[in-house]
Amino acid sequence: MFDPRIQIAGKNFQNPVWTASGTFAYGAEFEPFLDLNEIGAVVVKGLSIQPRAGNAPNRIYETPSGMLNSIGLQNVGMENFVKEKLPRLKHYRTQVIANIFGKTEEEYVQVAAYLSDHADIAGVELNISCPNVKEGGIEFGSNPELTRRVVSSVRKKCRLPLYVKLSPNVTDICPIAIACQDAGADAVTLINTLVAMAIDIERREPVLSTIFGGLSGPAIKPIALRMVYQVARAVKIPVVGIGGISRWQDAVEFFLAGATAIQIGTANFYKPTVAKEVLDGLVCYCERKKIPDVAALREAMKSEKAQTC
Amino acid sequence: MFDPRIQIAGKNFQNPVWTASGTFAYGAEFEPFLDLNEIGAVVVKGLSIQPRAGNAPNRIYETPSGMLNSIGLQNVGMENFVKEKLPRLKHYRTQVIANIFGKTEEEYVQVAAYLSDHADIAGVELNISCPNVKEGGIEFGSNPELTRRVVSSVRKKCRLPLYVKLSPNVTDICPIAIACQDAGADAVTLINTLVAMAIDIERREPVLSTIFGGLSGPAIKPIALRMVYQVARAVKIPVVGIGGISRWQDAVEFFLAGATAIQIGTANFYKPTVAKEVLDGLVCYCERKKIPDVAALREAMKSEKAQTC
Amino acid sequence: MRYFTARLVRHQRLNGDNFLLHFADPQIAAQALPGQFLMIAADVDALSPYPILMRPFSVFGVSPQEGSFSILVKVIGLGTRQMSQFGLGADVPMIGLLGNHFEVDAQKAAVMVAGGVGIAPFYLLAQKLIHGGGPLLLLYGARSRSDLVTMEAFEELGVEVRASTEDGSFGTKGRVTDLLVTYLKDSSNSQILACGPGPMLEAVSRIARQHRVPLQVSVECFMGCGFGVCFGCAVETTEGYRLACQYGPVFDGHKMKWDTSGHV
């Protein structure tokens, strides 16, 4: 028997298959498709102090095995989340993690502090990597020193478990992950989307109103997996793997690479039951391979070959 | 009528549709499929001083809309290239560009100098971005200062037009491109592959013998296009666009983003006539849109919107 | 709203690149309202679909007796091309019913204005309204004769069809907005229901404003999910951004900000 339960920062998760921020709204939207109790954790859409209307259209576009988005972090704001969205989610055994962002260090701190006071949830996930917004979310996450600073500041005021979500748009992701660990993060989650674009050749202009957007979906899985593999070998805190997971086989790859939990993003849009299918497949695989739990799965890789890159 | 001819560093190219290093071998291999005279330029497989046997199997793997490779820069060496491979290519009007790499700055210089003396070709393309080889090709290309140094050194001994091929595995590609320009490069080509991996979940080990490999193909096109768009606005020298081009529409996107020429890579493997098809489609498009030449195509984007990322 | 598969029971090739797919699903057949849509997988390979995202399609017609509904598909890209090759008996994944619907004011004459494949939501509207009495008029424009489809079906329902083509190969030569202007000259107590390409809807809304006629438009935009979770389908209205899949696809045409609502 495979035991799917995991624990991170003192919180218990019934399983390691979670849904990613920005792809699962506030959870309730998936009630028609899925028993939310089946999901390990729901990471809700990125929250800011004030509600945000998001970017001008076009906001999304499909590319080969992927999609671009430039939603602009549209969200209901932290207060509405706590008042209107969270109570519904609390009906479920599923854990809730709040993805948060700010324009400045202070804003990050303020959202984290507010949620620490008002939300009984399993953690906050600091989005220091969103490539969409003018205000410069990208800046924090692409530099270890800035990362260390914002994570330290948030850590001081955040009494909830602290996840930091890393950007893949960097030369070397390991120093950033280490900075998070050093600054007191309980876990890192990766990857966010890759900065990318598409051009409408008939109109001869970028498809997205913001020119650039974030690439997600199966196309990016090999990049995400590589980064998870690297980071899992660079830090001691748990790594949550994200990027292009759409089948249970993908999830198994991430666990073998060293992830303690995984998040499913884009696939929720076109297969709203995917989280359940991934969990079922994962359990089957582990039982077939006689792997008792997630910790064992993370250790199940054969001895490592020389790393030559 | 659309005039497909372009000129870079004093060399004339009959058209801007080229084939990418490592995906077109030494050119002759495509004679059964294609009139090589239809191609603007053939960029041959990366050359080093000595022949190289390449990496252990597995060297390749398919991923959603892409592929991983870890060929390890297998090649015949610069001397064999000049003696055995180049003469055959010289039968064609098509220009030849030699992609080169080295373990050290000196090796880069030596290959470039040798080719300057012995090869009548349209340029050398410095691969400072290959993620496959121990010896650290990645190091040069991920740091503007190292890039400037190696390009300067090569420039001194290289009497052929000098292209520098950039790595996408960086936080900000623009400073690297600018360093190339400052160091005397005639053009930059981008992108090389993205560092990525896959895991065989039955064997529970990385699929590639080197663990990591380079991701190419349609999956990476949106990332490549974004970088070409950025670099074309950051430097004055010509930009050669590469990454996931498999249809003429993709090529048009790259020209609109600011590329002076494009290279087709992975698509040659599964559509060996793709270069010809892309050229034909490009010509048709430009005639339909009444665009007279490549320079006009590069300027054909509508006024730029605010760049908000 | 369900995520389900429906079996393809009939495949009808029409003019040009258009065709009708009929699916068995009694529930959709019984419940669909005009203007509502489904997200439909463009690849039946559920393990690894390509393209990945589902595609939005209006419910074209329903047959509650047979327990089936149909969608009208125009081939314009990879997804619709693959859909055109779905084999009979295929079980196609989809999500629906989605979105709001046209609401017809019984006090006013209803004129449907369709551009190209924008005809799609109106057959169901006609199916529903024709029983409610009142004459129905369809103004239907397309580039060329081969882009005009299912007109006989409308006529069989008793709808009056006036067609225009840009190349004059059928009906009046010109645009569907020309037909609308002519119609509005002597029919002020009307309401307009429109569906078609953005520029057409924009032109219709200008005309409707001039004539002070109520207007409902079904808008087109890229949709990532169809059920309100990707926040990708925003269009701009005078009340701010609105998700087309949730607040729409039918909007008050006078409240649309056309310039800033993106384009597909």
Next chain:
Amino acid sequence: MRYFTARLVRHQRLNGDNFLLHFADPQIAAQALPGQFLMIAADVDALSPYPILMRPFSVFGVSPQEGSFSILVKVIGLGTRQMSQFGLGADVPMIGLLGNHFEVDAQKAAVMVAGGVGIAPFYLLAQKLIHGGGPLLLLYGARSRSDLVTMEAFEELGVEVRASTEDGSFGTKGRVTDLLVTYLKDSSNSQILACGPGPMLEAVSRIARQHRVPLQVSVECFMGCGFGVCFGCAVETTEGYRLACQYGPVFDGHKMKWDTSGHV
């Protein structure tokens, strides 16, 4: 070597997940040698194929009279699943003929050793050899009865077939290498031609070495192009890395370094 499309003229479902696809192409039918292969598109949508890379398949049989050839396909992943759904009349892009071929020494008895879908190159070998006279033996192993295919076709050609299954559901219970050991006990002047999974080939090569019998193996590996330009299909031999699509797929079994030759 050509890049061409061949029309699917016959689709034959066999046991288990195996089937034969017959394509019309007189040139391949006339020229194919046993062991040669084709790279075949796993998606007929040439505009945007998915998966992108072509897949290698041995020529199974030829009918020079009909101008057609066949390939044997076992469904194991996305590409082969899509191929199993190719419609009759489809024009399938492919590249071929590719690779070298088995070369049979007329002085020695030839025994073919096939594991699973590794049977594929041997039918053509039998077609060619059977005219040259000499008795032909096929040792054919699989997991289970449903994985054994086309045995009657071999028998019709006059080939002696000895089969083994791991679960004992057909033929001898055990592995095909057991059959080989038994055979070699009293047939020293033989040559072995083998095709199948890597571990099987490795086992066969150990046995062949022990018995000092010549061995040719057709190896399996990932192939990016099939025509020698991606450098992706290297296998390791005692002479160094060799591209399987160029120097192979048939190699001297005694020169293979099995440990370091990758796996699929």
